[in-house]
Amino acid sequence: MQTITDTVQTKQSTEESFLETFKNDVQKGLSESPKTLSSKYFYDKIGDALFVEIMNLPEYYLTRSEHDIFKNKTQELIEGFGIDPNSYFELIELGAGDGMKTKELLKVLEAQKYNFDYVPIDFSSNALTLLEANLALELPNVSVRTQQGDYFEVLASLKENRKPKVILFLGSNIGNMSDAMAAEFVYNLGANLQVGDKLLIGVDLIKAKEIVLPAYNDSKGVTANFNLNLLERINHDLGGDFNRNNFQHLPEYDEDEGIARSAIVSTIKQKVTIKALAQSFEFEAGEKIHTEISRKYNDVLMAQIIAKTDFSIETKILDSKNYFADYILTRK
CATH class of the missing domain: 3.40.50.150 (Vaccinia Virus protein VP39)
Incomplete structure (x- = not known):
């Protein structure tokens, strides 16, 4: 039978392993050209709450549509x-x-x-x-x-x-x-x-741009908050010094291609340091960090x-x- 101590140790080991993977993925993604960050890291405590809010937005039809199937x-x-x-x-x-x-x-x-x-x-x-x-x-x-x-x-x-x-x-x-x-x-x-x-x-x-794009660019800015929270997570978990006021959420959708894209865009030329990586990253004004695609x-x-x-x-x-x-x- 697993003891309370065993359970705590297992949880600590899982969290340590997750942070190590997170650190490696951030280092790799921000060293690429173009820069990337994985969308799987959107979901910390704040990100979870924001996504629940997104799912209830009038523009975000995806959850309602699949819920319709599961309910009816x-x-x-x-x-x-x-x-x-x-x-x-x-x-x-x-x-x-x-x-x-x-x-x-x-x-x-x-x-x-x-x-x-x-x-x-x-x-x-x-x-x-x-x-x-x-x-x-x-x-x-x-x-x-x-x-x-x-x-x-x-x-x-x-x-x-x-x-x-x-x-x-x-x-x-x-x-x-x-x-x-x-x-x-x-x-x-x-x-x-x-x-x-x-x-x-x-x-x-695959649907018209008028339906799809607002789902990733809601009028309340919740999706923007959700995307930019990834920078806050890096700050919190990895000792980053991202100033989210210097970044913006950028959604795009190509109807012919059938792919929606989200990015975080640096609004100024700047340098960001992440202590856990002992590394700094340079950003040009207008440079994108690609965070997510959503294929239709x-x-x-x-x-x-x-x-x-x-x-x-x-x-x-x-x-x-x-x-x-x-x-x-x-x-x-």
């Missing part, structure tokens, strides 16, 4: 998973966040007496702690096993039990990757699953993404406005 087409999702109510399975969510959409599914699975464990995986320990506490209140009979860390490391550890699995990758998070990276990501997921396991991938569909999809692009993977598309479920799609794939 729940049975269609369950049928797409092809799961037996009497057979145990693991429902694993990659990047679970606050679990708002997934709760709609959990409610129905519980009501219909499906036999499963819910395994939310997230980089953010804060998000997992809040989610676990919330589920204990709202759905106390659902078995929850939170897992903090890298998706593939956690999946590799879960692979050993050889239990049937349904993987959820929601929110068009796959759109934060290049097409090549997305194809590799899905391939690697397949390597950690068994034949017959299911993978649900939620994707934002259609059937052709999805087919290309999975072409060299071990998955086949079983079904596609749309929201009421046809803004968003949840593709359910089967591991071959």
Whole structure:
């Protein structure tokens, strides 16, 4: 049995490992040309709260669209998973966040007496702690096993039990990757699953600029705050001296390409020092730090993404406005 001391030590080890990875990624990204910072580091305690605020903004249609599917087409999702109510399975969510959409599914699975464990995986320990506490209140009979860390490391550890699995990758998070990276990501997921396991991938569909761009440039400036908070996180965790007043949020969307991009732009020529790296970085006025892409999809692009993977598309479920799609794939 794991003692309290063991638990504390494990948590400390996880946090130390995370900070080391964060440090290395920041050093690498800010040394590149053009400079980059990974969007996965948006999500600290402040970032988590800001993203919840973003999800409730009128401009941010993505969450509402997928929530529409999970709330109003729940049975269609369950049928797409092809799961037996009497057979145990693991429902694993990659990047679970606050679990708002997934709760709609959990409610129905519980009501219909499906036999499963819910395994939310997230980089953010804060998000997992809040989610676990919330589920204990709202759905106390659902078995929850939170897992903090890298998706593939956690999946590799879960692979050993050889239990049937349904993987959820929601929110068009796959759109934060290049097409090549997305194809590799899905391939690697397949390597950690068994034949017959299911993978649900939620994707934002290609739409007009008038719909897409405001989702990344809201009138209240919450998205700008969310993007710029990454600089504050570097200051806090790595001893940086970024002055966020000298940087601006810059969103762009190319409708023909189907990709939205976010960047942090230096408004002046400046130098930033990060103590944990014992290194300084020069910025020109107008120089961008690329933080995120958000690819939009259609059937052709999805087919290309999975072409060299071990998955086949079983079904596609749309929201009421046809803004968003949840593709359910089967591991071959």
